[in-house]
Amino acid sequence: MESNSEIINADDETSSTLNDDSSKLYTNSAEFISSEENEDTRSELKFDPVLESEEEKSKRLEIEEALKDGDSALETWRRLALGKYGLVNDDLRRQVWPLLLNVDPDPSEKAPLLAELSQHSEYSQVVLDVNRSLKRFPPGIPYKQRVALQDQLTVLILRVIMKYPHLRYYQGYHDVAITFLLVVGETVAFRIMERLSTDHLRECMEPTMEKTSYTLTYIYPILQREDKDLYEFMDSATVGTMFALPWYLTWFGHSLNQYRDVVRLYDYFLASPPLMPLYVAASLVIDRRQDVFDVGCDMASIHCLLSQIPDNLDFESILQRASNLYKKYPPSKLEKDVKNRVQKELEQRRKDEQRIRRRLDKNRAAWVKMRHYLPNWLLLHYRNKYGLLFATATLLVGLYAYLRATETGFSLFKQGPWNI
Amino acid sequence: MSTTQIQQQELKKVVDTIPNRIKTFKIIVVGDSNVGKTSLTYRFCESKFIQTSEATIGVDFRERTLHIDDEDIKLQLWDTAGQERFRKSMVQHFYRNVHAVVIVYDVTNRASFDSLVYWLDECDRNCFTNVPRILVGNKCDEKLEINTNMAQRFADQHNMPLFETSARLDSECDNVEAIFLTLAHKLKNQKQLIPVDVVGQTQRLIRANPVNDNSSWNCCLRS
Numbered sequence: 001m002e003s004n005s006e007i008i009n010a011d012d013e014t015s016s017t018l019n020d021d022s023s024k025l026y027t028n029s030a031e032f033i034s035s036e037e038n039e040d041t042r043s044e045l046k047f048d049p050v051l052e053s054e055e056e057k058s059k060r061l062e063i064e065e066a067l068k069d070g071d072s073a074l075e076t077w078r079r080l081a082l083g084k085y086g087l088v089n090d091d092l093r094r095q096v097w098p099l100l101l102n103v104d105p106d107p108s109e110k111a112p113l114l115a116e117l118s119q120h121s122e123y124s125q126v127v128l129d130v131n132r133s134l135k136r137f138p139p140g141i142p143y144k145q146r147v148a149l150q151d152q153l154t155v156l157i158l159r160v161i162m163k164y165p166h167l168r169y170y171q172g173y174h175d176v177a178i179t180f181l182l183v184v185g186e187t188v189a190f191r192i193m194e195r196l197s198t199d200h201l202r203e204c205m206e207p208t209m210e211k212t213s214y215t216l217t218y219i220y221p222i223l224q225r226e227d228k229d230l231y232e233f234m235d236s237a238t239v240g241t242m243f244a245l246p247w248y249l250t251w252f253g254h255s256l257n258q259y260r261d262v263v264r265l266y267d268y269f270l271a272s273p274p275l276m277p278l279y280v281a282a283s284l285v286i287d288r289r290q291d292v293f294d295v296g297c298d299m300a301s302i303h304c305l306l307s308q309i310p311d312n313l314d315f316e317s318i319l320q321r322a323s324n325l326y327k328k329y330p331p332s333k334l335e336k337d338v339k340n341r342v343q344k345e346l347e348q349r350r351k352d353e354q355r356i357r358r359r360l361d362k363n364r365a366a367w368v369k370m371r372h373y374l375p376n377w378l379l380l381h382y383r384n385k386y387g388l389l390f391a392t393a394t395l396l397v398g399l400y401a402y403l404r405a406t407e408t409g410f411s412l413f414k415q416g417p418w419n420i
Numbered sequence: 421m422s423t424t425q426i427q428q429q430e431l432k433k434v435v436d437t438i439p440n441r442i443k444t445f446k447i448i449v450v451g452d453s454n455v456g457k458t459s460l461t462y463r464f465c466e467s468k469f470i471q472t473s474e475a476t477i478g479v480d481f482r483e484r485t486l487h488i489d490d491e492d493i494k495l496q497l498w499d500t501a502g503q504e505r506f507r508k509s510m511v512q513h514f515y516r517n518v519h520a521v522v523i524v525y526d527v528t529n530r531a532s533f534d535s536l537v538y539w540l541d542e543c544d545r546n547c548f549t550n551v552p553r554i555l556v557g558n559k560c561d562e563k564l565e566i567n568t569n570m571a572q573r574f575a576d577q578h579n580m581p582l583f584e585t586s587a588r589l590d591s592e593c594d595n596v597e598a599i600f601l602t603l604a605h606k607l608k609n610q611k612q613l614i615p616v617d618v619v620g621q622t623q624r625l626i627r628a629n630p631v632n633d634n635s636s637w638n639c640c641l642r643s
Contacts, residue, residue: 125453125503128453128454128475129453129475132454132472132473132474132475133474133475134472134474135472135474168505170503170505170506171453171475171476171477171501171502171503171506172475172477174475175477207505207508208505208508208509209505209506209508209509209510210508210509212509213509213510240513242478242479242510242513245477245478245479245510246477246478249477249478250477254474254477300444300446300481300483300496303481304481304483307480307481349512349516352516
């Protein structure tokens with residue numbers, strides 16, 4: 001805590017004392033006020049309290065037993081996090097999440113000062129996104145508390161990317177960070193984010209999204225093997241993978257409307273290999289296959305349908321299917337297909353470009369049309385050295401022909417020696 | 421004889437470009453982070469202001485059907501992420517088959533205006549056809565950092581009509597409507613995939629007044 005109080009000099013009192021409260025705050029879900037006064041038609045994140053079922057209760061007792069035991073192995077935590085209902089509640093999550101990643105909640109590392117943070121090139125982007133993350137906070141949270149948590153979120157994000165300068169912040173990273181901040185508090189959240197950023201999310205944090213775009217393609221080979229009709233339908237509509245981008249980048253945190261679904265999925269992903277979100281994405285699409293067929297074979301309609309995840313999905317069965325898919329078609333078996341698919345898309349795009357160009361050319365002068373069929377070096381660009389070379393050569397050939405013609409006397413009708 | 425031929429050709433063109441009977445136009449909305457791209461598209465499609473707006477990740481999609489000259493046309497608005505890193509490798513997905521581009525800046529934020537050059541460049545690199553572009557200055561309910569003259573000069577230089585509006589104010593609702601209606605008219609009347617050559621035309625700033633719209637897009641089309 002000492003290190004934290006140095007982070008925000010101005011309002012460090014609220015900031016540091018809040019930390020302890022914040023993790024407990026969200027377990028008391030009964031205190032939350034529903035957000036009915038908000039008129040926004042987009043569904044707000046719902047923090048509705050849910051009564052514990054018999055099954056959940058026995059799962060909770062099992063986890064509590066394992067925690068008491070003291071030397072449960074990583075395998076135990078993984079099994080519990082993956083299995084039905086995951087880690088059940090936030091109180092247990094706060095204890096088990098660090099164990100799943102085996103992070104050391106050592107609070108001694110000094111966080112950079114706010115003055116330092118604000119010098120960072122990503123600072124303003126992070127602040128913009130954090131300020132717009134209101135949806136992720138429980139409704140009814142006191143204004144002061146929310147602002148303090150948002151400050152902590154900014155610090156948390158910048159701390160990671162300052163410690164690892166090769167990592168780049170992306171919009172959506174804040175959705176991941178806030179989930180951990182709300183559940184485990186500032187200190188442990190930093191450790192977890194540090195670990196995930198150099199592992200599961202590393203690819204997303206590269207300077208370009210090229211690899212992320214590539215990795216998203218995994219969804220299609222999974223669909224192709226598991227649900228051929230659906231695959232062909234989506235493939236012929238050229239839906240692409242953009243609908244799943246926020247799912248992958250935020251572990252669904254950005255796209256889900258219910259807080260309990262978000263944390264349930266985080267249980268699952270923390271205990272899974274890095275590519276698991278794509279298997280869950282495929283599983284989710286399969287779960288909604290009928291909706292996809294109903295909406296029609298149109299890119300925009302399917303994109304729109306899929307990017308809005310309904311509230312009433314049975315995530316336990318979706319996760320169960322995702323686990324099965326991973327077992328049946330591990331990434332190593334799909335790699336070749338992914339590569340081919342990316343290659344094919346690239347070629348298709350090139351063809352489309354040419355087709356559009358040709359269509360445009362119909363209305364253009366002949367010489368403009370010719371341009372696209374001539375190699376570049378043939379065109380007489382002023383700045384192109386080959387063009388210059390070509391022009392010089394033309395001139396020389398012309399000169400030679402002229403000299404030949406004058407030598408023998410210029411007449412087209414005169415019989416030359418070659419024409420006997 | 422000749423007339424029937426022309427009709428057939430036209431029919432073919434229609435079938436070719438509009439598979440769903442109703443004419444659909446894809447419009448992408450670009451601009452810096454936090455200039456209000458989401459708010460603008462939301463205002464137009466839902467006639468409301470988003471109270472808790474979030475950062476857009478990748479691309480969001482909204483649509484609205486308009487009735488223009490006894491015909492229904494559908495505008496698909498693709499609301500893109502503002503952060504630069506999303507564009508480096510995703511940008512081709514955004515611009516695919518696009519019919520028009522709306523470039524947004526924040527009138528209270530000079531940096532977002534300065535970036536317009538970058539957005540125009542991206543647009544040039546990714547649009548094959550000379551697709552219609554419009555410039556929108558958002559948040560004009562707040563203190564202006566970019567004055568209208570300057571923005572108008574920039575818009576003229578790049579042959580774009582300029583609109584200033586506020587997605588937040590209900591009173592400006594008509595203006596947002598006018599922006600997209602103008603675009604819809606222009607798209608509807610424009611021959612498919614033939615670039616609109618507007619060189620040498622100065623287009624006037626249009627303030628919330630749908631009545632005046634006709635002149636503005638007509639002037640673009642006449643050239």
